Structures are given as C-alpha cells and as structure tokens.
Amino acid sequence: MRCFTVLGPSQTGKSTLVEKLGSLEGPPRKSVSPYGLGLTEFEFGNETWCALDAPGSGEALAHAQHALLASDACILCVSPAPEEAVLAAPYLRVIEASGTPCILFVNRMDEPRGRLRDVIAALQDYASHTLLLRQIPIREGDKIVGSCDLISERAWRYREGQTSSLIEIPKDVIEREHEARAALLEHLSEFDDWLLEELIEDREPANDAIYAISSRVLRENKIIPVLVGAASHSNGIMRLMKALRHEAPPVETLRNRLAATGTAGASALAAVSFHAYHRQNVGKTVLVRALGEGLKQGALLGGARLGPVQDPGNGKPIPAGVGSPGDVFATVKSDHLPVPSLLTSETTMAAPDWIAPPTPMLERILVPSSERDETKLSETLAKLAETDRGLKVMQEEGTGAQLICAQGPVHLRDVCKTLSEVFHVEVTDRQPSPVYRETIAKSSDVHYRHRKQTGGAGQFADVKLSVHPNGRGDGFTFAETVKGGAVPRNFIPAVEAGAREAMERGPLGLRVIDVGVTLTDGQHHSVDSSEFAFRAAGKMGVRDALAQSSSVLMQPIFRVEFHIPSIYSGNLVPIVSAFKGQVLGFDRDETAKGWDIFRALVPGSVLDELARSLRSATQGIGTYSKAFDHFEELYGKEADAIITAHASHASEH
Structure with missing residues (x-):
C-alpha cells in the first residue's frame, strides 16, 4: 500500500480532492476518526492507496503532523487567491520540517481570484523549497478551461466531471508555455549536471529524461512541484494522481527517512503509530503503518504483544495480519503503543522533534457535573492526553481542580464532546483564576508571646521579630541575631518554620512573597517551652507584622x-x-x-x-x-x- 496525506487550510477543498482521487478507478473505502482524520483506501494503477485527509483547522495541526509521520508523500491543497497564501504557511512549515516530499495543488481554479504567478510568489515567501510550476492554466476570458503540461508540452481541455481531453496548445498560450518551460528546466538543471549541460549546449532534452529528473528531485525532497485544477469538477485530478503514482517515493524511502531520526536502523523499524482515539465499549484504537513484515495479532511490537489487527475502515478483523510493508491497519488492546512513535519489535522510540505540537493557548478548568464524574475525570483526561498530543492536562494551583490546555475553542468543544459521548463524563468549563501574590511595602517590628496553661505542662515562647521587604524575586529569607541563648538554638528552626507558614496567607488572603524575617530576641521557659510553642509564636508574630506592613x-x-x-x-x-x-x-x-x-x-x-x-x-x-x-x-x-x-x-x- 502507498500512503499520502492531503493537508491545507479549511475551505480549500481537501475532502473533495480526496474523494475525487479515490473514485478515479472505482468506489473508495472511507472512514473518519473522532478527531476528524479521514482515511480513504482505493485502487489506482493496480496499486492500493491510502489517503489521509488531515483536518483543516489550525487547532488540529498536531493530527496533520502525525499523518505526515506515516506518509510517503503529501499534497498541500491551497486556494487560488494570492491574499490567502499566508493561510498555508503553517502547513508549509510542518511539511518542510518533516522532510516529506510534497506536491502543491492549487485547487478551485474555476474561481477567477488572481493570477497563478501571484499565488506562487505569495506562497514562496513561506517555503524554503523552490515551488516549481509544472502546469500553466489555459484561459478563455476570465474562465480557466484547461491546462498545459510543461514537460510533455501537451494541453488538455477540462470536461465537467470527466477526464480532460487532449487538444493542441492554443496559439495565445504558446509563448507563455515556452517561458514557463524554460524556467522549469532551469530550476531542474540545478539538481542534474546532464540537464545543465544540455541547456548550455542549447540541446532540447527528451521529455522522458525530464520526467525522470523531476521524479528523482521530488523523491529526494529537493523541490515542490505545483499542479492546478478544480477538484469539485474533477479537473486536473487524473494528472495529480499520475504524478503521485510515478513520482512519489515508495515506503522504503519513508523507512530510511524515519530511521535517520531515531536510534534504530532502517531494517529494525517495524512500524510507525500515527493516530489513536477512544471508542465507546472498545477502548483505545491505534492506527499503525507497517514498515516491515509479519505484523499480526500476537506479534511482538513495541516490546509487547500486538492486539487484534483490524481493517481501519470497517473495523473488521484481519486474521492473517498485515499483508506487506506500507499497509495501514488499526489495532485494539494495544495500549502499550504510544502515539506517535517509531516501533521496533522490542522497543518504542519517540517521534522526531519536528512533530512537537503547537503550544496550546486556551486554559480552562473542567468542572464535573456530579461526584461520580469527579472521580472519573482525572483518569479519563489522562487517557485523552495519550491520544491527543495537542492537549495538556494539569491541576490548578491552590484548588487542585482539573486544568486543561487546549489549542482553541473548537478543540475544547471536541474534548468535552469526547468526554460526554465516549466516557459518559459530563463537564462544564470555566476560566482559571489568575495566580496573584502579595508582599509588603515597609518594615515592621513585633514582640509576640505565646502562652497557654492547661493541666500539666504549659506552652511558652516569646519572640521579637523584624519583618522587612526583600528585593523582587529574592523570595523568603530568615535570619537570627539572638544573643546570650535567649532563644535556645534548637528552637530557632521552629521559629523559621512558623514564619514560613505565615507566608502561606497574608492580610489580603494571598501567598506572601519577597519578605525577610529576622529573629532578634526572645525568652524561653525551662519546662513549658517547646518546638511547637516557638513555631506558633513565629507564625502569629509574623502575621501581626504583616498586618502592620502595608500589603501590596x-x-x-x-x-x-x-x-x-x-x-x-x-x-x-x-x-x-x-x-x-x-x-x-x-x-x-x-x-x-x-x-x-x-x-x-x-x-x-x-x-x-x-x-x-x-x-x-x-x-x-x-x-x-x-x-x-x-x-x-x-x-x-x-x-x-x-x-x-x-x-x-x-x-x-
């Protein structure tokens, strides 16, 4: 099986593109995970293909990254409007960081929204790779009616819902086609000495040789070729799929690329886990792409036995296991497999550094609706965080309430929906309280005597304390200048402990910071003095001093x-x-x-x-x-x- 990811901003027609690609030679098999990752399996050119349709929301960028981890190549689907090029910037960033060979597809070309050269120029601002135009559009007035391939120098006219028909290159397109082809060959010659020599000698290189060079530089991830079309009308779809078939690298290239980022050699890499989710009454489902042979239920993967192997589309068991390297499958009862990760039979290895998700920016406290839900919430969130790398789970300072950090409001809504529908945990959310502190503006001296007399031994401690502001960031400090044993040495740590305890809550009701306390003098009793008494004296004395020191x-x-x-x-x-x-x-x-x-x-x-x-x-x-x-x-x-x-x-x- 060959596998590619389709990604890009929302409203660029990604899902329509995947549907059309999957339907070129028969009906596809489709499924969508709860996190919005679409998986489409289909046949084309006597090969089995798997297209991963990554969610277009920027809040789901982590799932797009994970899909790239398992992909031989990717298609970046973009708008034909130059002013919308910036929306593709995050996707170009993760594609280039991942090293995944990419074909850029300018979709919805039926909508006249700007010149193609302006779109490419705007996108090039965010791409380190050269964006290399492989086709130019054929226009009639403001309408795009076809395209011209710059390698074969053939022109096609679009037909609604059908493959395009071969036509002669229109006369008004010939000059533009020659210019664009010359630019294409010049860029390709940067990666091939033979082609460079042919151009210097002013010889016309054979098209087959140019196709071979173009295929090689894509597989080596040297350039990003650009194709055009309109998926909703099936325009340019066949040409895009043929480019994938002939030019996208095989699964062995992916295995070598992943091996270069980890500690295991390519031959030892057995699989890569790239997506996971929880299903009601099923548990954790992990999507895996095989990189080696022999993966079936009970096989050793990631240091433990692999659970039941299933078809990722319909969930039906695959008793014989995975057929060959490159196949995508789902597995349940394999909770030992982290996602995403590189897997050998004996170990799991962390995914490459480039796969770190964006920092979540939305913090919310989740409030369970019942006591039963409260006991389940912590464990359930931990499970969710295992399958959703864009989610962070913490506890609120002071209250211990469940605090989550989500990518944004859409992500937060999806988390709450999963909690309700899969785990039957109902929650509401609220904004966490900002963490404030207090300090003092001036110094204060206090004399505090702690004395209690009940039956038996009493309690006695007498302290004189000086409390003063410290410098910003200096925190709490404690010192003593006691002379003549007025406070025995063994009781001084108890005074400090009491002073520290007083810092937990100041006059404003907040934790106190950047305050220094000095024990200057005191008295003790040979029978009634104790660590407990001096701790109480230190605490109450400092509290009195704080109340006199102008809280800020x-x-x-x-x-x-x-x-x-x-x-x-x-x-x-x-x-x-x-x-x-x-x-x-x-x-x-x-x-x-x-x-x-x-x-x-x-x-x-x-x-x-x-x-x-x-x-x-x-x-x-x-x-x-x-x-x-x-x-x-x-x-x-x-x-x-x-x-x-x-x-x-x-x-x-």
Missing part, C-alpha cells in the same frame, strides 16, 4: 514568544500595548521562512484575551508560548477589584 498586591508577568508570519508582526505592537504589556522586540525565525518570533512581557490576567486577539489578528495562524517571568506590584482600582473578588471567592469556599 502582586500580579504575575509572563514572557511570551509569539510565532507569527512576518506580515503580522506590526499588528502585535498595538495589541500588546492594549493589554499593558511591554514589547521586547522580534527576530526572524531561523527555522521557518517568512516567520518571526515576537517577544513581549504581559500580565498573566490578560493571556486568555490575548490569545483571542492573536487569533483574530493573524487569521488563526499565530501561536504563542509563555513562561512565568516575575511578579510586579499592581495598584489602583484594578488592584482593589481583584482583592475584593478574591475575598468574596474565599468566603464562598
């Missing part, structure tokens, strides 16, 4: 790195400023052509709104990663509102 609200500040196409960098300056952030600057992203890394410091309380503004300003393309940087003071009405809200929330709980 502290808000968290995060260092944020935005990853955005360069054309949007200017949009971020007013957005960051509007959220009271500080712009630190930006640099070109050395790992992706046409992208910038924009850095800023922003308050933690605005991150949710910032994510929405970023999506809006970048058409859903931009992402950010964040890391806590420091706490800083917050004053005025905003601080008063936060303190009041926190006090109200604390009283409710």
Whole structure:
C-alpha cells in the first residue's frame, strides 16, 4: 500500500480532492476518526492507496503532523487567491520540517481570484523549497478551461466531471508555455549536471529524461512541484494522481527517512503509530503503518504483544495480519503503543522533534457535573492526553481542580464532546483564576508571646521579630541575631518554620512573597517551652507584622514568544500595548521562512484575551508560548477589584 496525506487550510477543498482521487478507478473505502482524520483506501494503477485527509483547522495541526509521520508523500491543497497564501504557511512549515516530499495543488481554479504567478510568489515567501510550476492554466476570458503540461508540452481541455481531453496548445498560450518551460528546466538543471549541460549546449532534452529528473528531485525532497485544477469538477485530478503514482517515493524511502531520526536502523523499524482515539465499549484504537513484515495479532511490537489487527475502515478483523510493508491497519488492546512513535519489535522510540505540537493557548478548568464524574475525570483526561498530543492536562494551583490546555475553542468543544459521548463524563468549563501574590511595602517590628496553661505542662515562647521587604524575586529569607541563648538554638528552626507558614496567607488572603524575617530576641521557659510553642509564636508574630506592613498586591508577568508570519508582526505592537504589556522586540525565525518570533512581557490576567486577539489578528495562524517571568506590584482600582473578588471567592469556599 502507498500512503499520502492531503493537508491545507479549511475551505480549500481537501475532502473533495480526496474523494475525487479515490473514485478515479472505482468506489473508495472511507472512514473518519473522532478527531476528524479521514482515511480513504482505493485502487489506482493496480496499486492500493491510502489517503489521509488531515483536518483543516489550525487547532488540529498536531493530527496533520502525525499523518505526515506515516506518509510517503503529501499534497498541500491551497486556494487560488494570492491574499490567502499566508493561510498555508503553517502547513508549509510542518511539511518542510518533516522532510516529506510534497506536491502543491492549487485547487478551485474555476474561481477567477488572481493570477497563478501571484499565488506562487505569495506562497514562496513561506517555503524554503523552490515551488516549481509544472502546469500553466489555459484561459478563455476570465474562465480557466484547461491546462498545459510543461514537460510533455501537451494541453488538455477540462470536461465537467470527466477526464480532460487532449487538444493542441492554443496559439495565445504558446509563448507563455515556452517561458514557463524554460524556467522549469532551469530550476531542474540545478539538481542534474546532464540537464545543465544540455541547456548550455542549447540541446532540447527528451521529455522522458525530464520526467525522470523531476521524479528523482521530488523523491529526494529537493523541490515542490505545483499542479492546478478544480477538484469539485474533477479537473486536473487524473494528472495529480499520475504524478503521485510515478513520482512519489515508495515506503522504503519513508523507512530510511524515519530511521535517520531515531536510534534504530532502517531494517529494525517495524512500524510507525500515527493516530489513536477512544471508542465507546472498545477502548483505545491505534492506527499503525507497517514498515516491515509479519505484523499480526500476537506479534511482538513495541516490546509487547500486538492486539487484534483490524481493517481501519470497517473495523473488521484481519486474521492473517498485515499483508506487506506500507499497509495501514488499526489495532485494539494495544495500549502499550504510544502515539506517535517509531516501533521496533522490542522497543518504542519517540517521534522526531519536528512533530512537537503547537503550544496550546486556551486554559480552562473542567468542572464535573456530579461526584461520580469527579472521580472519573482525572483518569479519563489522562487517557485523552495519550491520544491527543495537542492537549495538556494539569491541576490548578491552590484548588487542585482539573486544568486543561487546549489549542482553541473548537478543540475544547471536541474534548468535552469526547468526554460526554465516549466516557459518559459530563463537564462544564470555566476560566482559571489568575495566580496573584502579595508582599509588603515597609518594615515592621513585633514582640509576640505565646502562652497557654492547661493541666500539666504549659506552652511558652516569646519572640521579637523584624519583618522587612526583600528585593523582587529574592523570595523568603530568615535570619537570627539572638544573643546570650535567649532563644535556645534548637528552637530557632521552629521559629523559621512558623514564619514560613505565615507566608502561606497574608492580610489580603494571598501567598506572601519577597519578605525577610529576622529573629532578634526572645525568652524561653525551662519546662513549658517547646518546638511547637516557638513555631506558633513565629507564625502569629509574623502575621501581626504583616498586618502592620502595608500589603501590596502582586500580579504575575509572563514572557511570551509569539510565532507569527512576518506580515503580522506590526499588528502585535498595538495589541500588546492594549493589554499593558511591554514589547521586547522580534527576530526572524531561523527555522521557518517568512516567520518571526515576537517577544513581549504581559500580565498573566490578560493571556486568555490575548490569545483571542492573536487569533483574530493573524487569521488563526499565530501561536504563542509563555513562561512565568516575575511578579510586579499592581495598584489602583484594578488592584482593589481583584482583592475584593478574591475575598468574596474565599468566603464562598
């Protein structure tokens, strides 16, 4: 079986393209996973093919990456509008990072929305590979009625719902065809000395030789050829499928490419797991592509026995196992297989670094609807995170509530839907509370005596404490200047422990930071003094001092790195400023052509709104990663509102 992924932005006609490709020589066999990954098996040219239709939403980019891990080649489906080229930038980025040979298909060419050369030029801004035009459109007025192949120098006229008919190259197209063909040969000659010599000697190279060179440079991932058509009318579909058949590399090339990224040799790689999901009453289903022989139920894969092997389309068992390398199959009761991963018979290896998903930007607390759901939620989310690399699961600081980080609102909705329909866990979601702290603005000295007398031994501890602000980021410090044994050495650690305990909740009801405590003097009793008494004295004394030291609200500040196409960098300056952030600057992203890394410091309380503004300003393309940087003071009405809200929330709980 040969396997390719079709990916690209939403509304570019990917699913229609897959349907048409799969129907060229008979009805295809189709299925769709709960995560939206379509799988279409079909026959073409006496070979079995599998097309993986990756979801077009930017929030599902991780699933597109995983599909590439198992693909011999891919088709990037794009719009014919030059101004929409930027929407393909994230897909060009992951394709090039993965090293997957790619054919770019400009779809919906029946819609006159711009010149093809402008589309290619706009896309080239985001591609390190040369985008090499293999066809030019034939127009009649504003309508595209056919295409001309630049290698064979043949022209075809489109026919609605049918394969195109061969025609003579129209006279008004001949000059344009010669120019485009010359550019094609010039680019190909960069990768072939023979062709370069032919062009220098002004000899016309044979078409068969050019096809062979074009096929080789695609298999070696040197260029990205560009074909055109309109899938909804079946225009250009046969030519695209023939290019895949003759030029896309075999599964052995994929195995060698994956072996180069891992620790196992190509001969040891048995399979690659690339997609997984949970089904009601079935459990975890893993989609696997075989890279070697002998994969059937009970075979050793990934260090354990493989569960039942199934047809991925209809779920029916395959008793004989996988027929040959390249076949795609589903397996259940194989929970030991992580996704995505490279698999030998004995071990599982991590997927290559390029497959790391985008950083999730939407944080939500999931609130279970019942006590029964509460007990199941943690375990269920852990299962989901195993099959959805774009999802992160944590616990909220302070409350321990289940906190998830999703790619966006669509991803969040899908997670909640899966929880309900597959695991029967009902949840609602809410925004997590920002993490605030408090500190003090001035020093204070206190004298605190802890004394209790009940039957038997009493409690006695007397301490004098000096409490003062520390520098930002210095945290809590403790020192002592006691002289003459007023407080015995063995009780001083208890005073420090009590002081630390007092920092857990200050006058504003928040954890206290950046405060220093010094034990200056005290008294003890030979019988009634104890570690417990001095701990209590330290805690209550520091609490009294904090109440006298003018508490100040502290808000968290995060260092944020935005990853955005360069054309949007200017949009971020007013957005960051509007959220009271500080712009630190930006640099070109050395790992992706046409992208910038924009850095800023922003308050933690605005991150949710910032994510929405970023999506809006970048058409859903931009992402950010964040890391806590420091706490800083917050004053005025905003601080008063936060303190009041926190006090109200604390009283409710």
